[in-house]
Structure formats: C-alpha cells, structure tokens
Amino acid sequence: MSESQQFPGAPIDLDKGVVTVSPATATSSTAAPACATDGIRISGLRLKIGTAQILDGVDLVAPAGQVTGVAGESGSGKTMTGMTILGLQPPTAQVSGSIRYDDRELVGLRERELNKLRGKHIAAIFQDPTASLHPMLSIGTQLTDHVRHHLKLSRREARERATELLEKVRVPEPRAALGKYPHQFSGGQLQRVAIASALACDPRMLIADEPTTALDVTVQAGILRLLRGLCDDLGIGIILVTHDLAVMSSLADTIAVMRHGKVVEFGSRYDVIRTPQHPYTRSLIDSLPDHQGVR
Amino acid sequence: MTAAAGGPDAADLLTVAGAVVSYRRPGASALRAVDGVDLRLAPGETVGLVGESGCGKSTLARAICGLEPLTAGEIQFRGTPVRPLGLRRRPAALQRIQMVFQNPYASLNPRRTIRAQIELAREIHPSTAPDVAELLAMVELPADVATRYPHEFSGGQRQRIAIARAVAAGPDVLIGDEPIASLDASLQAKIATLMKDVAARAGASLLFISHDLAVVRLIADRVVVMRAGKVVEAGPTGQIWSNPQAPYTRRLLAAIPKADGLGTLPEVLELED
Numbered sequence: 001m002s003e004s005q006q007f008p009g010a011p012i013d014l015d016k017g018v019v020t021v022s023p024a025t026a027t028s029s030t031a032a033p034a035c036a037t038d039g040i041r042i043s044g045l046r047l048k049i050g051t052a053q054i055l056d057g058v059d060l061v062a063p064a065g066q067v068t069g070v071a072g073e074s075g076s077g078k079t080m081t082g083m084t085i086l087g088l089q090p091p092t093a094q095v096s097g098s099i100r101y102d103d104r105e106l107v108g109l110r111e112r113e114l115n116k117l118r119g120k121h122i123a124a125i126f127q128d129p130t131a132s133l134h135p136m137l138s139i140g141t142q143l144t145d146h147v148r149h150h151l152k153l154s155r156r157e158a159r160e161r162a163t164e165l166l167e168k169v170r171v172p173e174p175r176a177a178l179g180k181y182p183h184q185f186s187g188g189q190l191q192r193v194a195i196a197s198a199l200a201c202d203p204r205m206l207i208a209d210e211p212t213t214a215l216d217v218t219v220q221a222g223i224l225r226l227l228r229g230l231c232d233d234l235g236i237g238i239i240l241v242t243h244d245l246a247v248m249s250s251l252a253d254t255i256a257v258m259r260h261g262k263v264v265e266f267g268s269r270y271d272v273i274r275t276p277q278h279p280y281t282r283s284l285i286d287s288l289p290d291h292q293g294v295r
Numbered sequence: 296m297t298a299a300a301g302g303p304d305a306a307d308l309l310t311v312a313g314a315v316v317s318y319r320r321p322g323a324s325a326l327r328a329v330d331g332v333d334l335r336l337a338p339g340e341t342v343g344l345v346g347e348s349g350c351g352k353s354t355l356a357r358a359i360c361g362l363e364p365l366t367a368g369e370i371q372f373r374g375t376p377v378r379p380l381g382l383r384r385r386p387a388a389l390q391r392i393q394m395v396f397q398n399p400y401a402s403l404n405p406r407r408t409i410r411a412q413i414e415l416a417r418e419i420h421p422s423t424a425p426d427v428a429e430l431l432a433m434v435e436l437p438a439d440v441a442t443r444y445p446h447e448f449s450g451g452q453r454q455r456i457a458i459a460r461a462v463a464a465g466p467d468v469l470i471g472d473e474p475i476a477s478l479d480a481s482l483q484a485k486i487a488t489l490m491k492d493v494a495a496r497a498g499a500s501l502l503f504i505s506h507d508l509a510v511v512r513l514i515a516d517r518v519v520v521m522r523a524g525k526v527v528e529a530g531p532t533g534q535i536w537s538n539p540q541a542p543y544t545r546r547l548l549a550a551i552p553k554a555d556g557l558g559t560l561p562e563v564l565e566l567e568d
Contacts (some may be wrong), residue, residue: 245554
C-alpha cells in the first residue's frame, strides 16, 4: 500500500508497536448482560471503506440508564461505531452486521425511517460545539427547530421548552441566551447548549463523542457531572466515546476497549481499569500519568 | 506578584520581569493577555506552566521566543534582552531558545524531508550537533525516518520529529507550547517524559506549557499557575500538589478526573471572585 493511500485513521505508528497480541484474542466477555431492554445492542458490526476494514466485528451492549464507555486510540473505530449507530457513516462505506435499538434494526434502515429516530430517540453531541452548532442561527432556533418537527409543538411551546432545557443544563440567563448566537458563548457554555439541543426531544440514548476533550479541566468536570445527572435522573443511556481513560473512569459504568475495529475488552469500569485482562488495555492504563497511584 | 518567581535565584538562564502583552481590540478596551508576569528559569530546570484556555500561557511563551512584542516589562536570556522578531534573522544568542508547538501537523514543513528540516536546525547549533540519526534515536525513531515526509507519520511521531528538530539547534531553553495536547491520551505522558529526557540530555532547561496538570506533575520540578494573565501561584511541584495555596489552584486540582475505576466524578469548587 502506498503512503498516500493509507487510511488516515491507521497511520504507521511505532508508538503502538509494543503490543503484539492479536486483537482477535478478546478477553473478558463481550457477551451481553442479561437485562438489556431499552438500549442499543450491536453485534458483528463491520464497516469497510474501499479496501480498509474500519470496523471488524464490533459487539457492544449499551443499555438505557447507564453510561457505556467506548475507549481506544485514534483510528480504533470508536467514533465510526457511534456514527454508524446514527446512520452517519460515509456514503461510500459498506456496512454489515446488526445494530438493534429495542426491536428495530438500524443497519440498512431507510433514510426516512432513520430521520424519525435521529434526534428523537437517539441524539448526539460531539467534541467541538463550535462546529456542531450552526454559526448563523440563533440558539433559540437551534433549540426549537427539531422539537417542532419531532414533537409537533407550536413555536411558543417549543421556546418554553428550550428555556427549560437551558435551565436544566445550567446555562445562565436562559431566556436571553435564546436570542444569542454561538460565537457569543464560551466553549463550555456552548457544549451545554449542544447538550440541551440533543436533549430537546427526550431521546433515550445519547451518543457523546469526546464531549469534553476540547474543554478545560474545570469546565470538563462540570460537563461530566451534568452527563452523569442526565443518566441517573432521566434514565438516558449514554454511549461515551473518548480516548481519555480518566474521563472514562469518572463517568462510564461499563467500558469497551476498541482496537483495530474490534472490541478487545468489555467489562465493568472497575474491572477494566483496575484489573485489565487484555495486554492492550493494560498498556493504555500503564501509559496514564498517574497510574502508579492506582496500583 | 513577586513571590511567584520563587525557585533558585542564582545564575538564572532566563528571567521574565513584569512582562505585559496587550492586544488592541477595535471598539473595546485593550486586552492584557499577559499582565505583569515574573518568571525565572534556572539551567537544567523543568518548569511547568499551567492554566486554562485564555490565561495567557501561550502568549507568554511566544513572547519569550520573540514572537510577540512586550507592551511593558522585560525578558532577558543570559543577560541579553529578548527583542521581538522582525524580518531579520534572530540574533545568534537568542537562537538558543527553541520551541515545540502544539500542532505538529502545522509546525513541520510538508514539502521537505525530515532530514532537510533537521539539517536546517543543526546549522545553527553553536558547536557540533549530533547527526540526524542520533537525533532521531534520541526521540526513539529509526534512522530511515530521515528520508521521508511529515505526512507519512502519525501525530505522536511528528511531535517526536519536532522535538528532534528543536534539540538539533542546541537549545539552552526548550519551550513546549502544549506539545501533547493534540495527541492520544495514551501518548501524552510518554511524549512529555521523552521531551524532558531529551532536554536533560541536551543540557537544556524546559518550560513545559500545558493545561494537563497530571502530566505536568510527572515531569516538572516547579509549577507556575497562571490565571487571567497573572501568576497566581508558583512553587515546587510536590508542594503545589500536596498543599496548594491559591483557591484557583485548588479548583484546578480538584477538577482532574482520576483513573481509579471508582466512578469518582471530579469536583467543581466555586471561586469567590
């Protein structure tokens, strides 16, 4: 393969050369916990772009009311997994396998059907809120547009709801905030607005892809607490995608570690962080600056 | 705050005294990004400069390199005042200050081989620079990397190359401006430690700028905490960690998530001001 053809997510990386164990030897159980109603269940998900196998048989269970963490380094396929749940994989990608949401199969679902689920049942927030919110639409518009579409509310009802949502995510002066534009907020406030927008239609699942990576630690702490509250109080299932194991340890209930498009380890937060079974997971934990303090 | 300087006072390599950098803003009052900072760097020392977005830490680093003119105050390197970089070449004395930037995708020249970029830096080494293969070995890269181009490498590898290039110039002061922020978490501690080791082997002091306190703790001898352009606290790393004085430092430390597997959410302490 010539260098120019190389898929950006799979760079030649000498830094990762230490792990030689085949990812196929997945340790711990990737099998589903017994009670997994109302959530997302992914099995054997494969995704190919051209000749590059991006996802190579992903198995994951993300129940409602829990935070399911997906960890891994750049190019491991963790973001692509989240995007495929939403049907937002690149148009040239070939997808096979299964993503079940309750009793519905999402793989191969028609765009029209997906649009009924996206935003209403499954919502998402991304790393950079300045990129995920429209710069030229007011916060009010971005918090009411999809609500009016999905929930068939009137303009006034939708605005009322938007105000409540901004209160819930603790954006100061919610009513005034509706008239503002994204550039008038700080990164942390904007991520709260993005979360409010994602919550607007009462979704049951939230895909949070690196939600705090671009934020300062103190702001990150606030957002992590907010997400935990949403999960505990509203029973929303969160799929947390992040490369930061410290963030993972704070928020996730179960953790799936991905590498080369596969889940190599899946288990409870405590087990994965404290007693990692797979050598790759262990190498990730060992690379943390404070891992000595944990042992 | 003069108490912030702290640390060894004899034979400082770099001294920053009352540095102010302000930007004019149309239709608004001037923004003082750096607002009267004192800082000293002794030979061979590693100082961590921490703070949140917009606290002025990067602006200060750029001022030390001469990339940002000072509005007031002075920066001296070995007794030579650092003047803002103009169109002319930097004075030879100031070339002993080298910087590694946050984004290795932008700081390496995409059209030149790794060898060409490192050779350029070797030319300004005051005595004999280690050869390219040795420099690459220092950052744990094989010698055949030299014939290749930046796009062939991952972010972590590019940052290693950027470090090798900075060291090739024989620096006395190496500045890392968020050099690990754009890397995978699993690489951050490794690259930071590598940078400290490489600086130590080259006999350079390291000013390591980061918002990641956990990594700074790992490598820094002293820590300087900045907020809104000012130094709020400075001291030996252990002391800052075990006994932070400023409420702002306490707030920063409380907010660090811990990978303890216990699901402990980081604290958000309120500040009084």
